[in-house]
Amino acid sequence: MHHFHYRDGTLHAEDVPLTNIAAEVGTPFYCYSTATLERHYRVFAEAFEGTDTLVCYSVKANSNLAVIKTLGDLGSGADIVSEGELRRALAAGIPPERIVFSGVGKQAPELAFALETGIHQFNVESEPELELLSQIASGMGKEAAIALRVNPDVDAKTHEKITTGKAENKFGISWLQAPRVYARAAELPGIKVAGVDVHIGSQLTDLAPFEEAFTRVASMVEELRAAGHDITRLDLGGGLGIPYRGTNDVPPPPADYAAMVKRTVGHLDCQLMFEPGRMIAGNAGILVVNVIFEKHGEDRSFLIIDGAMNDLIRPTLYDAYHDIQPVTETAPGEPRITYDIVGPICETGDFFAKGRALSAQKPGDLLAVLSAGAYGAVQASTYNTRPLVPEVMVNGSQFTVIRPRPSYDAMLEQDRLPDWLTK
Numbered sequence: 196m197h198h199f200h201y202r203d204g205t206l207h208a209e210d211v212p213l214t215n216i217a218a219e220v221g222t223p224f225y226c227y228s229t230a231t232l233e234r235h236y237r238v239f240a241e242a243f244e245g246t247d248t249l250v251c252y253s254v255k256a257n258s259n260l261a262v263i264k265t266l267g268d269l270g271s272g273a274d275i276v277s278e279g280e281l282r283r284a285l286a287a288g289i290p291p292e293r294i295v296f297s298g299v300g301k302q303a304p305e306l307a308f309a310l311e312t313g314i315h316q317f318n319v320e321s322e323p324e325l326e327l328l329s330q331i332a333s334g335m336g337k338e339a340a341i342a343l344r345v346n347p348d349v350d351a352k353t354h355e356k357i358t359t360g361k362a363e364n365k366f367g368i369s370w371l372q373a374p375r376v377y378a379r380a381a382e383l384p385g386i387k388v389a390g391v392d393v394h395i396g397s398q399l400t401d402l403a404p405f406e407e408a409f410t411r412v413a414s415m416v417e418e419l420r421a422a423g424h425d426i427t428r429l430d431l432g433g434g435l436g437i438p439y440r441g442t443n444d445v446p447p448p449p450a451d452y453a454a455m456v457k458r459t460v461g462h463l464d465c466q467l468m469f470e471p472g473r474m475i476a477g478n479a480g481i482l483v484v485n486v487i488f489e490k491h492g493e494d495r496s497f498l499i500i501d502g503a504m505n506d507l508i509r510p511t512l513y514d515a516y517h518d519i520q521p522v523t524e525t526a527p528g529e530p531r532i533t534y535d536i537v538g539p540i541c542e543t544g545d546f547f548a549k550g551r552a553l554s555a556q557k558p559g560d561l562l563a564v565l566s567a568g569a570y571g572a573v574q575a576s577t578y579n580t581r582p583l584v585p586e587v588m589v590n591g592s593q594f595t596v597i598r599p600r601p602s603y604d605a606m607l608e609q610d611r612l613p614d615w616l617t618k
């Protein structure tokens with residue numbers, strides 16, 4: 196479900212024609228729908244109504260302050276993976292007691308800053324991290340509530356670059372080592388064992404791997420309690436997928452996911468924490484690009500557009516499929532042309548789609564790359580000295596730029612010439 200629809204032949208974001216935004220902001224630009232963000236958060240949170248639940252939006256999916264604040268105003272917490280993201284969450288008004296710190300490589304200053312702010316929980320991914328956190332927390336006279344991220348050795352059956360819960364992945368603490376590391380945590384100063392954390396991957400479209408992982412986690416909680424640990428929280432991570440291909444790959448609805456969660460871990464009477472990212476932001480954002488050239492080669496036709504892999508790396512990084520729709524609606528019966536839709540960068544990997552059937556497009560036509568709200572703008576770079584794509588947020592009939600396109604002067608000013616080159 197999202198709020199990008201044709202109205203009078205033009206694709207709109209909520210009540211705003213995308214042509215209006217393009218005329219004011221220029222292309223390419225990311226466009227986010229407030230109504231879609233809110234709807235996704237609510238559908239997820241409401242599935243757990245009546246249980247002690249903390250939904251911590253995974254900031255790395257889309258970390259614009261306006262996105263975080265939109266969700267925070269609905270009661271969302273934040274799952275953060277760096278000091279930078281923690282600063283964003285705080286700046287967006289998320290209370291520290293709703294923030295959880297994930298990540299395999301947390302550094303001492305980041306841990307100290309998080310302790311200073313008093314976040315809810317640290318999800319610890321290794322023994323050395325546990326020792327470091329203990330040392331810093333006890334030095335500061337603080338106590339860190341922790342969960343160990345356990346690796347349940349379950350195959351999420353998603354793309355290899357977003358599978359995180361197998362024994363060979365760098366994430367978490369292995370199943371067999373976990374009881375020993377919990378015992379160590381219990382004796383360390385500055386550490387309070389609070390829960391168990393698991394996150395097995397992203398873009399899962401099947402409940403079975405979750406169910407297998409959560410069932411294993413439930414037995415781990417019972418084993419840990421039997422060993423004397425006071426386990427009161429369960430962080431079940433994120434990972435719920437979204438439909439990238441319209442109605443062809445429909446992931447389980449949050450209500451089914453919630454029923455499965457209650458079935459597998461409900462009896463443990465823990466606070467349930469979740470870290471959804473993609474499920475909240477993915478279909479709430481699109482990337483709007485402009486056609487530069489239509490080029491007919493020997494055996495295929497190309498649309499060369501002004502958006503590129505530096506703006507949206509998902510197609511080339513994850514072999515991701517993104518639905519692409521012309522902003523001007525295709526008339527019924529209008530002939531289609533099969534296009535490769537590619538950017539201007541000198542890399543074979545610079546493409547958004549291959550072999551896509553669209554109505555004939557000409558220079559100046561606008562295309563919308565759908566489902567680009569998560570892992571889109573946050574992974575953008577300035578490769579080829581292309582300015583970072585601006586971000587726009589729509590709310591009903593209003594829109595506003597929530598991150599402007601930097602000027603070329605601002606980009607060049609970041610470089611410094613050494614003295615020996617300026618004599």
Ligand SMILES: *Cc1c(COP(=O)(O)O)cnc(C)c1O
Nearest residue numbers: 253297397433434470471472473
């Ligand atoms: C990336 C990540 C998430 C969010 O994953 P989604 O698939 O976007 O829901 C949650 N928790 C952790 C630890 C992550 O690394």
